Amino acid sequence: MYLKTQKEIEKKKEQGVFPGAVFAFIEGDKQEIHVIGEARIVPEALPMDEDYLFDVASLTKVICTTSVVLKLLEDGKIQLDDPLKTYLPEFKDESIxxxxxxxxxxxxxxxxxxxxxxxxxxxxxxxxxxxxxxxLGKKVKYTDAGTILLGFMLEKIYWEDVIDIFQEEVLNPIGMMQSLFLPKASNRIVPTEQLSTGEVIHGVTHDPKARILAEHAGNAGLFTNVSDVIKFVEMYLQLGSVENGTFLKKETILKLLKDCTPSGKGHRSLGWDLKEDEMDGHPLLFHTGYTGTFLLLDVEEHSAFIFLSNRIHPADHRDEYIQNRDEILSIYLKEKALKKK
Known part of the structure; x- marks a missing residue:
């Protein structure tokens, strides 16, 4: 499945863009998982494993924070165009x-x-x-602050730490039972960056804001593996259905395929970035994580590309990685379009 994309990922690994990766393709009722390279190269090499947990950074935003907010919107407990201050009174700005x-x-x-x-x-x-x-309301400017503040709002509504809300409202219902926050052990976790002190961040959240906020962070902090991410993605592809019932309503998922910015021209949905299919331009849901992760979902055609890598291990070369990531995505989208011809 997607042989050109596989070869490109292998090439990027050989070029040192990332030490290793676990990635998956979903096409209809077929799933294919691939494992390449090393989970760690400092202080010594360790082969990558399909079951290893990644610090998925900002994928936390769509998997957890966005999911809980969407459920609250469905239940009528919050309104999309209400000021944040309505639900988080201690927030000073009344316009957001x-x-x-x-x-x-x-x-x-x-x-x-x-x-x-x-x-x-x-x-x-x-x-x-x-x-x-x-x-305000005119331009898209990506920031962690939005989901950090939404996390504070969730804590106000549920009266719980946000990571406990995520566990109860997202991970448990979807069946993501290997996923966790604030790990107590690091033996199954892929390490991230090596600091100037020589210490390697391992089993601790890479994002400094989420590391400080810890149990209150809504922007990052989820540790998960490919099998659990597949469960989340399949929920979207099944239009909100999970093994034990309905996680999100079908209408909610379908609404996410439209531009939800105030202008309707920002190419962003609720929580998600929007990309286009190269054949007919229908919308795809996309999100990245700073540590070298991304999700690309085609709800309409029941297909997806899941990519988990340790690209900041041992060093962070962000601009170079983004260029290479976009090349991988471009090849995948072209290959995907050709499959329909």
Whole structure:
């Protein structure tokens, strides 16, 4: 399945773009998982394993935070165009809505002085003072602040730590039983970056904001593996259905295939980026994670491409990786289009 894409991924690994990867293709009722390279090369090499858990970084946003917010919208417990302040009264700005945060159109000024040196309480307090910019609702500007603030909102609604909400409302119902937050052991976890001290981040969240916020982080922090991610993706491809019933309504999934930005021209859905099929232009759901992960879902044709890599191990070469990632995606989309001819 997708042989050209497989060869391109293998080539990128050989070129050192990432030490290893676990990736999967879904096509109708067929699933294919591939494992290449090493899970770790510092301090010594360790072969990649299909069952290993990855710090999937911002995939946490769509798998967890967006999912819970969508469920609340379905239940009528929140309204998409209500100000965040309606549900999180301690948030200072009255102009930023839930839609703005989900579509990255808040133009929020995210600069926080000495951010990575603050403790959990100080960082939370700082986020509550952030304000919208002059392009509120007009432009897409991707930021972690949106899902961090939505995480605080969820805690206010459920009166629980956000990672416990994610466990109860997302991981358990979908059956993602190997996935977790704040791991206690690191033996099955793929390490990430090597710090200037020589220490390798391993079993600890790579994102510094999520690392500080810990149990209160809605932007990153999920550790998961390919089999659990497949369960999440299949829920979308099955239009919200899971083994034990309905996780999201069919109408909710289908609405996500439309531009949900205030202008309708921002190419973003609720939580998701929107790409287009190369054959007929129908919408695809897409999201990335800083650590070297992405999801590309074609709900209409029941197909998906799941990619989990350790591209920041041992060093972070972000710009180079993004170019190579986009080349992989381009080959996949072309190969996908050719399959329909």
């Amino acid at each position: 809505s839930i839609r703005h945060l989900l579509t990255h159109t808040s133009d929020i000024n995210t600069w926080i002085e000495n951010r990575d040196e603050l403790n959990q309480e100080e960082l939370r307090a700082a986020y509550l003072t952030l304000k919208a910019g002059e392009n």
